[in-house]
Amino acid sequence: MTDELMAQFSRMRHYVSALGELIKSAQAQAPGRAEGSDHSAAVHVKVGADGLPESFHITTDWAEWITPEDLASSVLEAFGAATTNRLDAWTENLEDSEFLATVRELDGGPEKFPRTARNRDVPATASDPAVPEVEPRAPDLIAEDAIKAFENVQRSANTAPPPESTGTGAAAGRKVSITLSKFALLSCAIDPGWAARQTATGLMNSLATALGRAKSDLAGKTDAASTMDSGVDGLFAEAIALLRNPRR
Structure with missing residues (x-):
């Protein structure tokens, strides 16, 4: 392998390592939870670190401020306010860290990635927490599977x-x-006639039950999708292992 190729692999390895650190940094700055309310302040929603609702709170006098027909839309409004508050807090956290400076360093790709003192000393065995350590196969076998994967992507693009x-x-x-989706509350439906006969506690208990069941349903579907992606993830892990030790 020529010195030029070695240098390119080294830049790529440092770049991949920096990307991993950038993702880790962004995740670490995410607020643990945030809260928001609808315009009447009768409905409050707390969201967790995953951006999904954690709990609902409805004031005992909610019917004085909103109609039963508007209750579901107030839940969605409160969730939207909580999401906005979470993103605002996250943005402030990132601006107070070195995140934006790292983004500027990574802009332009590995060829323009600077060899500063901060990233020059990343060891060859540095691990990316998002990529498992594997023993890669021969490069020609990895390349063959990668070509097949790219062909599948090309077909799916159409x-x-x-x-x-x-x-x-x-x-x-x-x-x-x-x-729910993986990142948001997509819809909420509450029968107005039924809601008009409920206490705030009864409404909150029913919302909590529906939320728990939706999260369980989503988790099952997400696990199935992750299994389908495991083959590509394995190829990526092998490629990263080669980049960490280009003399292979």
């Missing part, structure tokens, strides 16, 4: 993308239902 995985949960005889 077809409609698969729908996003969602999870749905219901409670109180389906008078309350919630639908």
